Amino acid sequence: MSKIIGIGGVSRSGKTHLSHDIVWHYRQQGKKTIAVRQDDFVKLNCNIPKINDEINWEIPESIDYPLIIKTLNFLTAYFDIIIIEGHLIYADKLLVEIIDTPFLLQTTKDTYNRRKADDTRWGNIPKWYVDYIWEAFEKFGSQSLTNPVLIKTDYPNIDFVEKLLP
16 A cells, blocks of 8 residues: 655755655665655646735645645555655645655754755745745645654755654
C-alpha cells in the first residue's frame, strides 16, 4: 500500500530540497518513489484573485486541490511512496486527510527574508509582497492540519528526518 508524505512550509523553507532527499532515500531501498509539486497545480492566472494588482498565489483559491487529490490517488497504483510538497498543501482538509505523514518545515522570519532576498527567479518582488507571503502562510499554511511532524531547522535534510519517515 502506498504512503503519501506531505512537506509543507513557507516559501524558501527547504521543501523541494527535502523532497528530493526523501525520494533518493527511498529509491536506494528499492521503493518506487515520486515527488509531486503543488506548484504544478496552480490555476490559470485569469482564475486567481489579485492583491494590489499582483496575482495572489498565496491563497488556497489559487490551487486546484481536487486535481492534486485525483493525481495522488492515481499515483498510488504505481508508486510505494508519494511526496506532495508545497506551501499550501495543508490548507485543504480533503488533501490533508489522504496524507499519511505530514511534515511541516518551520524557519525563522529572518531566514525567510534573507532567502527571499537572494531569490531572483521572479525578478524584483515588492517588499510588501514578501511580507504578505509570510503573513499568508501563517494564516493558511497549516489551516487544516492537526498533528504535523514539525521540522525546526533551517536546513532540513534526510539525515534530520530519516528517523521520522514511515
